[in-house]
Amino acid sequence: MADTSREWRLAKRPHGEPELDCFELHERDVPVPERGEVLIRVRYLSVDPYMRGRMRDSESYADPWAVGDPLRGGVVGEVAASESDRYDVGDLVSGRGTWADYTVLDAADVTAVDPDIADLPAYLGTLGMPGRTAYFGLLEVGEPKPGDTVVVSGAAGAVGSTVGQIAKLNGCRVVGFAGSREKTAWLTEDLGFDAAIDYRAREDYAAALEEAAPGGVDVYFDNVGGPITDAVFTKLNRDARVAVCGQIAHYNDEEVPTGPRKLPSLIATRARVEGLLVRDFATRHDEANDRLARWVDDGDIVHRETIVEGLENAPDAFLGLFAGDNVGKQVVEVSTPP
Amino acid sequence: MADTSREWRLAKRPHGEPELDCFELHERDVPVPERGEVLIRVRYLSVDPYMRGRMRDSESYADPWAVGDPLRGGVVGEVAASESDRYDVGDLVSGRGTWADYTVLDAADVTAVDPDIADLPAYLGTLGMPGRTAYFGLLEVGEPKPGDTVVVSGAAGAVGSTVGQIAKLNGCRVVGFAGSREKTAWLTEDLGFDAAIDYRAREDYAAALEEAAPGGVDVYFDNVGGPITDAVFTKLNRDARVAVCGQIAHYNDEEVPTGPRKLPSLIATRARVEGLLVRDFATRHDEANDRLARWVDDGDIVHRETIVEGLENAPDAFLGLFAGDNVGKQVVEVSTPP
Numbered sequence: 015m016a017d018t019s020r021e022w023r024l025a026k027r028p029h030g031e032p033e034l035d036c037f038e039l040h041e042r043d044v045p046v047p048e049r050g051e052v053l054i055r056v057r058y059l060s061v062d063p064y065m066r067g068r069m070r071d072s073e074s075y076a077d078p079w080a081v082g083d084p085l086r087g088g089v090v091g092e093v094a095a096s097e098s099d100r101y102d103v104g105d106l107v108s109g110r111g112t113w114a115d116y117t118v119l120d121a122a123d124v125t126a127v128d129p130d131i132a133d134l135p136a137y138l139g140t141l142g143m144p145g146r147t148a149y150f151g152l153l154e155v156g157e158p159k160p161g162d163t164v165v166v167s168g169a170a171g172a173v174g175s176t177v178g179q180i181a182k183l184n185g186c187r188v189v190g191f192a193g194s195r196e197k198t199a200w201l202t203e204d205l206g207f208d209a210a211i212d213y214r215a216r217e218d219y220a221a222a223l224e225e226a227a228p229g230g231v232d233v234y235f236d237n238v239g240g241p242i243t244d245a246v247f248t249k250l251n252r253d254a255r256v257a258v259c260g261q262i263a264h265y266n267d268e269e270v271p272t273g274p275r276k277l278p279s280l281i282a283t284r285a286r287v288e289g290l291l292v293r294d295f296a297t298r299h300d301e302a303n304d305r306l307a308r309w310v311d312d313g314d315i316v317h318r319e320t321i322v323e324g325l326e327n328a329p330d331a332f333l334g335l336f337a338g339d340n341v342g343k344q345v346v347e348v349s350t351p352p
Numbered sequence: 353m354a355d356t357s358r359e360w361r362l363a364k365r366p367h368g369e370p371e372l373d374c375f376e377l378h379e380r381d382v383p384v385p386e387r388g389e390v391l392i393r394v395r396y397l398s399v400d401p402y403m404r405g406r407m408r409d410s411e412s413y414a415d416p417w418a419v420g421d422p423l424r425g426g427v428v429g430e431v432a433a434s435e436s437d438r439y440d441v442g443d444l445v446s447g448r449g450t451w452a453d454y455t456v457l458d459a460a461d462v463t464a465v466d467p468d469i470a471d472l473p474a475y476l477g478t479l480g481m482p483g484r485t486a487y488f489g490l491l492e493v494g495e496p497k498p499g500d501t502v503v504v505s506g507a508a509g510a511v512g513s514t515v516g517q518i519a520k521l522n523g524c525r526v527v528g529f530a531g532s533r534e535k536t537a538w539l540t541e542d543l544g545f546d547a548a549i550d551y552r553a554r555e556d557y558a559a560a561l562e563e564a565a566p567g568g569v570d571v572y573f574d575n576v577g578g579p580i581t582d583a584v585f586t587k588l589n590r591d592a593r594v595a596v597c598g599q600i601a602h603y604n605d606e607e608v609p610t611g612p613r614k615l616p617s618l619i620a621t622r623a624r625v626e627g628l629l630v631r632d633f634a635t636r637h638d639e640a641n642d643r644l645a646r647w648v649d650d651g652d653i654v655h656r657e658t659i660v661e662g663l664e665n666a667p668d669a670f671l672g673l674f675a676g677d678n679v680g681k682q683v684v685e686v687s688t689p690p
Contacts, residue, residue: 075620239615261616271613277577278599278609280627282413287625289618 015055015094019044020325022085022113028069031266031336036069037085037329045118046095052107052121053095056348059113059325060088060138061332066265075291084112085328088143090127090134091117091349100124108137113328115348125303131311139343140317141310144172146302147259147292148235152177153184155257155290156233160185163227165246168237170197172343173259175205176306177235179315182206186233189226191219191242193338200341205316219245230254239263240273247276254285266336318342353393353432357382360423360451360666366407369604369674374407375423375667383456384433390445390459391433394686397451397663398426398476399670404603413629422450423666426481428465428472429455429687438462446475451666453686463641469649477510477681478655479648484640485597485630486514486573491522493595493628494571498523501565503584506575508535510681511597513543514644515573517653520544524571527564529557529580531676538679543654557583568592577601578611585614592623604674656680 018041025038047053065087068079079085089111093101098121101107109124111117127137139145151173158164164181168174169190178188178201190201190210198210209226216222219242223231230251236243240263250256264271280287295302309315320340322331325348335344356379363376385391403425406417417423427449431439436459439445447462449455465475477483489511496502502519506512507528516526516539528539528548536548547564554560557580561569568589574581578601588594602609618625633640647653658678660669666684673682 236615239613243615258615258618261619264613264616271616272610273613275577275602275609275611276614277574277581277596277625277627278602280596280625281599281629282627284627284629284632287615287618289615289620289622289624291619291622294622 015044016115017044018042019114019116021115022325022328024069024079024081024083024085026081027071028066028266030268032066032069032329032333034329034333039326044116047097047118049097050121051097051118052093052101052124054089054091054107054109054111054117054119054124055094055352056089056091056111056115056117056325057350058090058135058138058321058345058347059111059328060142061328061335061344061346062087062144063260063262063265063335065332066336084114086110086112088138089117090137092352096121101126106134108142113325113346115325128307131307132317135319135321135343135345136310136317138345139172139319140176140315141303141306143292144343145176145306146295146299147290148173148176148180149302149306150292150295150298151257151259151290152180152233152235154295155288156235156255158184158186158233161187162232163187163189163229163251164233164235165189165191165223165227165231166235166237167191167242167246168260168262169201169207169210170341171237174235174237175201175318175342176315178207179205179309181233183309183314187227189223191238197341200318213242220248223249233257235259237262244274247274247279250279250283250285252283254283256285256287258287258289262336320344321347323347353382354453355382356380357452357454358663359453360663362407362417362419362421362423364419365409366404366604368606370404370407370671372667372671377664382454385435385456387435388459389435389456390431390439390462392427392429392445392447392449392455392457392462393432393690394427394449394453394455394663395429395688396427396473396476396659396683396685397449397666398480399666399673399682399684400425400482401598401600401603401673403670422452424448424450426476427455428475430690434459439464444472446480451663451684453663466645469645470655473657473659473681473683474648474655476683477657478514478653479641479644481630482510482681483514483644484633484637485628486511486518487640487644488630488633488636489595489597489628490515490518490571490573492633493626494573494593496522496524496571499525500570501525501527501567501589502571502573503527503529503561503565503569504573504575505529505580505584506598506600507539507545507548508679509575512573512575513539513656513680514653516545517543517647519571521647521652525565527561529576535679538656551580558586561587571595573597575600582612585612585617588617588621588623590621592621594623594625596625596627600674658682659685661685
């Protein structure tokens with residue numbers, strides 16, 4: 015085991031789109047687990063759009079990071095030292111750690127992963143927090159019924175790609191918005207989406223949606239916001255449900271963004287619009303994990319990860335989320351098997 | 353009984369704020385009821401903001417009126433001729449008729465009213481459609497819990513004034529937005545609102561709300577939209593409920609209005625925003641009517657009507673809704689007791 019561990023810290027708060035000098039790679043001694051803790055040698059770490067919110071100096075649903083704090087997020091790796099009876103050295107686990115070579119976690123917050131079901135990166139995507147977000151957000155907030163038309167924005171991302179497939183498993187017609195021809199082809203050819211709209215190739219999203227979903231929209235799972243969402247709202251059916259999961263189009267905004275008002279249209283549709291956070295379903299995480307693992311194991315759900323190599327490239331991978339560089343889950347490979 | 357009946361018709365579609373030349377008073381023979389129908393001598397008719405939507409040439413939740421059509425809405429009056437076993441001449445009833453001296457209704461769609469509980473105009477307000485809208489909208493969409501802070505816009509209107517009082521009966525703290533000192537005084541002194549904000553006297557609605565509801569907003573019952581709603585959205589608590597009942601600030605807009613985007617804030621609050629129409633609760637109208645009548649009879653709910661005299665002034669009364677002329681329900685007195 016190495017003596018030192020690299021760790022990314024927040025060097026300064028971004029204004030608008032983050033730049034690389036907002037991040038600082040620090041070298042420190044490998045941390046030492048205390049009683050009840052485990053030391054993880056990180057194999058993959060997760061970069062997620064919501065982390066942009068934690069870089070702001072304002073309260074939101076996640077506490078803001080202080081300048082100088084290590085960046086945190088999902089990690090998967092192997093136990094390198096254990097002060098817990100729960101895990102032995104060499105066990106493969108996932109949890110919430112730091113963007114680092116080594117990270118210490120409370121053993122109670124760690125979950126064993128099974129490499130026979132999927133390779134490790136999947137446990138940061140479809141078999142991790144994004145998969146659970148898709149599962150609870152679609153089923154509990156979106157409430158899809160067989161025959162419903164479900165529209166997903168950010169459909170080729172970790173959450174969106176899982177949402178669309180769960181909707182198909184529930185008998186829905188599924189339409190995705192994604193940002194390249196490669197992505198839309200993946201959605202329709204590999205994931206079973208009924209239609210996919212390349213929002214970078216189309217200009218009139220409402221017209222594109224009219225073609226792809228002529229019967230209107232019963233469930234909208236929104237990861238994006240902005241003009242895509244504006245168009246979808248004009249096509250909502252009576253009693254439609256909108257699950258507001260993410261608004262990546264607005265995460266770098268410095269001012270409150272403006273756009274078409276949506277409340278007037280809600281009276282005619284009686285649509286329900288509701289924000290969601292996966293942590294509200296924490297007591298049911300095992301249910302989602304088990305169900306998602308079974309779907310993946312049975313081949314009912316396809317997953318994909320975009321892997322950037324090297325901890326030193328983690329900020330690039332994070333910034334790539336806002337450029338839409340990832341197909342499926344964006345992860346960073348920190349180390350290879352020992 | 354007179355031989356002729358005056359009747360207001362839509363002369364042309366308004367653009368922006370309606371003007372008086374959009375309406376035309378027509379004189380015709382008194383209509384004759386057929387089997388199963390009753391002829392009503394109208395005593396009071398209702399003008400409601402939602403009628404503006406029916407003057408547009410576009411589908412919404414209510415079918416558009418054709419140019420030349422009689423204007424329709426709630427009426428209360430006495431049966432002048434009956435071809436039904438259900439009602440006798442002289443019975444006092446309410447129903448949905450035309451803006452006219454006499455109107456024919458299907459007896460099955462008519463409801464008897466009890467002048468011992470309240471004077472006739474109340475049956476177009478708190479004891480009529482607006483009261484039922486308040487009842488179902490607040491209780492079924494707003495889901496108030498004791499101790500919740502409930503904010504109502506258009507609080508001195510027929511719907512809003514009833515919403516606030518039902519919320520008080522449910523143990524909530526109630527804050528209303530209204531457009532004059534007379535209205536806010538009525539809310540706090542006669543109706544038991546905990547606080548009322550005169551939005552014409554204040555400029556910073558968010559600051560006013562911070563004073564009136566320092567603990568934030570759990571339920572927002574929106575009749576108005578626009579800047580008041582923008583301010584309330586910045587104060588929504590975790591798991592807040594927003595019942596979108598009306599958006600009078602936008603009914604005269606010719607273009608889709610723009611404003612601050614609200615979806616990004618829903619993730620942190622997990623607020624639920626839902627449109628409502630009272631007709632979705634049609635099977636439960638008797639429940640609401642009975643409950644509201646009991647509250648009024650017991651003195652638990654105060655009601656008030658603003659009465660414009662004369663059928664010839666009905667368009668003025670309608671236009672006055674957009675100027676905020678009414679305190680409580682705006683009605684038009686069409687005739688006096690025979």
